[in-house]
Amino acid sequence: MSAAEIDGIAADWAARLEARELTPAERRQLDAWVGQDQRHEGALVRARAIWATLDRARALASPVLAEDAEHVAQGRTRRWAVGALASAAAAALVAVFSLRAPRPRAGQRFATGQREIRTVLLSDGSRTVMNAASQARFAFDHRERLVLLDHGEGWFDVAKDKARPFIVRVGEIEARAVGTAFAVARTRSSVDVTVTEGVVEIAAPQGTVRVVAGGRASVPFDGEMVVAAVTSAALDRDLAWRERRIILDGETLATAVETFNRFNERKIVIEDPALAQEPVVGSFDLFAPDQFADAVANAFSTPVARRDDMIILGSVHSRA
Amino acid sequence: MRGSIDWIASEILPHEPAVRRWLRQLVHWRHEEDDLIQEAYCRLARLSDTSAIASGRAYFFTVIRNLMVERIRRDRVVRIETVAEIDALPVMDDGVPADRRASAREQLKLVQRLIDNLPARCRGVFLLRRIEGLSQRQTAERLGVTENVVEKEVARGLRIIMAELAAIEEQGERRLIGGEGDARVRR
Numbered sequence: 001m002s003a004a005e006i007d008g009i010a011a012d013w014a015a016r017l018e019a020r021e022l023t024p025a026e027r028r029q030l031d032a033w034v035g036q037d038q039r040h041e042g043a044l045v046r047a048r049a050i051w052a053t054l055d056r057a058r059a060l061a062s063p064v065l066a067e068d069a070e071h072v073a074q075g076r077t078r079r080w081a082v083g084a085l086a087s088a089a090a091a092a093l094v095a096v097f098s099l100r101a102p103r104p105r106a107g108q109r110f111a112t113g114q115r116e117i118r119t120v121l122l123s124d125g126s127r128t129v130m131n132a133a134s135q136a137r138f139a140f141d142h143r144e145r146l147v148l149l150d151h152g153e154g155w156f157d158v159a160k161d162k163a164r165p166f167i168v169r170v171g172e173i174e175a176r177a178v179g180t181a182f183a184v185a186r187t188r189s190s191v192d193v194t195v196t197e198g199v200v201e202i203a204a205p206q207g208t209v210r211v212v213a214g215g216r217a218s219v220p221f222d223g224e225m226v227v228a229a230v231t232s233a234a235l236d237r238d239l240a241w242r243e244r245r246i247i248l249d250g251e252t253l254a255t256a257v258e259t260f261n262r263f264n265e266r267k268i269v270i271e272d273p274a275l276a277q278e279p280v281v282g283s284f285d286l287f288a289p290d291q292f293a294d295a296v297a298n299a300f301s302t303p304v305a306r307r308d309d310m311i312i313l314g315s316v317h318s319r320a
Numbered sequence: 321m322r323g324s325i326d327w328i329a330s331e332i333l334p335h336e337p338a339v340r341r342w343l344r345q346l347v348h349w350r351h352e353e354d355d356l357i358q359e360a361y362c363r364l365a366r367l368s369d370t371s372a373i374a375s376g377r378a379y380f381f382t383v384i385r386n387l388m389v390e391r392i393r394r395d396r397v398v399r400i401e402t403v404a405e406i407d408a409l410p411v412m413d414d415g416v417p418a419d420r421r422a423s424a425r426e427q428l429k430l431v432q433r434l435i436d437n438l439p440a441r442c443r444g445v446f447l448l449r450r451i452e453g454l455s456q457r458q459t460a461e462r463l464g465v466t467e468n469v470v471e472k473e474v475a476r477g478l479r480i481i482m483a484e485l486a487a488i489e490e491q492g493e494r495r496l497i498g499g500e501g502d503a504r505v506r507r
Contacts, residue, residue: 039362041365042359050478054435055451055453
């Protein structure tokens, strides 16, 4: 059987597996087919992985499109919006999910709440991930793509456009790039620019500096600019929020829980003071405190109890 | 199996074009490209624990190479040039941070393109199922067709995408591996 024929059968099975439970007869049939040849199993796995990948577009696309539906019509038409669909329902769907991101106008504002991290797709193809409690205004025109970061932190994955530099401005401090990726955080005392890809030019009253990928410039509102290299592990860790994750590398459980509690309504409480001082390592979904608590309970063989909106770790006696 | 599928989707699938490109360069192996890829996915799915694998890309190359070695052992007559070819594995762990290797935007663009190229009805089904997250039944209701039709369209679309993904000429490799330095900053 040719590879293409195998792929065809694998696609049929993958479609069925994603749709519903198999009947016992179908299950036997599938097992027999998969058992015949490693290539069969491989093709099925590949088909299912492709299916799993396709919903990534949703994770990346939905926030801004849901938020700015009224701007959708003004965006430029993108490739996959072209072409009529069979039914009216599907056509309406395309209007909303066409990835025609809003074209930012003067002061088009995006803000995130205390407990949310949002992805914003921009009309030029760039993408911004806004950390919690952040606000930015987007003002694009034919000369430049300007982002005013009012507060908080954003990571900018910039689409290349030589004619229009992408500029993130915080007060008098500017980070500019043509096509690159970098994060800008406004802290109480400084603006920190972390470059994850390419080169970013930072202009501040103190002077102008170029920072390459893997570097971070800290520009205090008062004092000298500091540029330092950041290890890739530290970089991944510091920017894990973009993926809605937290990467822990030996922080105490107490510190980790503090972060989880900041992002989640559902609070984790540590009953055992010794447990609170244990170091924790791993990568976790920032918005899944239950998962984290279970992982901790598992790793430290400690009980976990749930009550109302609380997850209690290390409780020998249940609080209930 | 779900867990390994998700891992393969995020850590292996994006590197398939690179692996295929390498295979196509090997004159004695290129006719086995599809077989090797399918078998590799099978091996990868059988891994019980993927947490120790730092680079899915490097691991993918290694699995393919091991499959080649097995084939050579199986053949009674070993041709020197076949062995020589697989000794020339491309640079595997490129040490590039994950977000430079395949940025989310590139993945999104690829997904967009793959869905975009589907025939109209197929595309409608994929948008509802994958982007809007509707179940098969809800999709059928929305489109006014039977569930069976939806399942058929999903299978058809998957077949098309599987073939397209295999045919992709790797893009953006230069950007992913080497930076373009100062050329990116104007002024």
